[in-house]
Amino acid sequence: MTPAMKPIQIASIEAFSFRVPVASPIKVAFGTFRDRPFVLVRITDSEGAQGWGEVWANWPAVGAEHRARLAVDIGERLVGKTFETPEEFFNKLSASLEVLVLQTLEVGPIAQVVAGLDIAMWDLAARRAGQPLHRLLSPREATRVPVYATGINPDEPERFAAARQAEGHRAFKLKTGFGHELDVRNLRAMREVLGPEAVITCDSNQTHTLAQAIDFCRAVEPLKLGWFEEPLRVDAPASDWRELARASTTPLAGGENFHGAQFDAAIASDVLDVIQPDVTKWGGITGNWSVARATVAAGKRYCPHYFGGGISLLSSLHLIAAAGGAGLLEFDCHPNVGREAVVGELLPVTEGTVPVPSGAGLGAQPDLARLAAFRTWEGRT
Known part of the structure; x- marks a missing residue:
């Protein structure tokens, strides 16, 4: 469990999908990576503090935009809610999505979005505490x-x-x-x-x-x-x-x-x-x-x-x-x-x-200006 901390009230959730070209294709047994897709999420709390997460989107490349949109859709049910700890956030969010998983059979994408949002909550919590995440x-x-x-x-x-x-x-x-x-x-x-x-x-x-x-x-x-x-x-x-x-x-x-x-x-x-x-x-x-x-x-x-x-x-x-x-x-x-x-x-x-980074939270955050040329979608709650 995390040490005692001030509750986190979520003000907004943003998602960004990117595809970065590669100079040489990367080969694995199930296929070839011809670009590098990835999805970032950003959670902002009611006091303006932010945390960053990443959603798995390696394969297929077209899945990145889907997961980014899904993150914003799931995020809509979180805005305005308060959580005592990141663990509470993860457990309550996971439980609230169980029927949606059964309805859609989107087991992977939903689990991956929850994972990315959880990372962002931990980054936010550690930044507010002024400590590196570890x-x-x-x-x-x-x-x-x-x-x-x-x-x-x-x-x-x-x-x-x-x-x-x-x-x-x-x-x-x-x-x-x-x-x-x-x-x-x-x-x-x-x-x-x-x-x-x-x-x-x-x-x-x-x-x-x-x-x-x-x-x-x-x-x-x-x-x-x-x-x-x-x-x-x-x-x-x-x-x-x-x-x-x-x-x-x-x-x-x-x-x-x-x-x-x-x-x-x-x-x-x-x-x-x-x-x-x-x-x-x-x-x-x-x-x-x-x-x-x-x-x-x-x-x-x-x-x-x-x-x-x-x-x-x-x-x-x-x-x-x-x-x-x-x-x-x-x-x-x-x-x-x-x-x-x-x-x-x-x-x-x-x-x-x-x-091991010594800065607060993850120790770094994305340079969105550097990534702008590779962005394929962005949205927010």
Whole structure:
């Protein structure tokens, strides 16, 4: 629970959708990113204080505008209401939308909007308290957190990874799921180029059958990978996941596509060693803080999933700083104005770590003027 604070009365909610072009397409097993969509929300309270959040909108790109409009629509029921804490906000808003979820089957978009609004409420609360968000969550001292370079494409990934290593990165995640031979070839090449001390992980985005995943684990066993992420479909039988865990010496990871009680089951199980919720996809700060604490308490690694804009990155950073443990922060190294117009030079990578922002709230806010050219929609309550 948050410490005692002055109640927050919501005066307005704004939403902004953007699409940022990319120089080179970013490939994952389920498709190709040809631009980078993202959605920001801003909550202003009755005293003029503001907080920023981000709504998951990675795929498909056309979903960004839908989520922005949905945020404003949901926001209409919040204006003028007062909440004692961000947790109260999250819980009451989630409960009030249960019938709407049943009516529309918009489980994902509604959960993602709630997550973004929750992030904004926490940012607002921490700014009003004059504290960095991680200190509002926990008294734990944290000045730096370890990161890993993510979004590494299957096209000669050793070149991209080596360039990131030269910039200060010490951990790396390759996108796999493009065929057994290519995946294994790429991981071997990365190990050879990066050296034995580098942390190398991979993410197959739910592409394998059980037999394929077992074959893959056996082939890469000598490479000593840090983890194998989403090898099977999230809804694969629990027996398949258990069998793969028994067959693999590489730790298994997942959680990006979990929500609610699925995290409780994953943390209690001995299948996943690495738990990876996405703060903008489900739960916001409220839900993910609960998952982070439970993960660390269970002796597992809390490594939040991230592939979005700057608010999402900062939110994930504050959560891992507050939680501690042996987790790594996912760190997108592709050029992205959606990240850069928020974070700027705040997070330089040094020996595989970045500093924890010390400013109030998330520690930064979007430069809307810099993002104006990429805006596709905006609205307010």
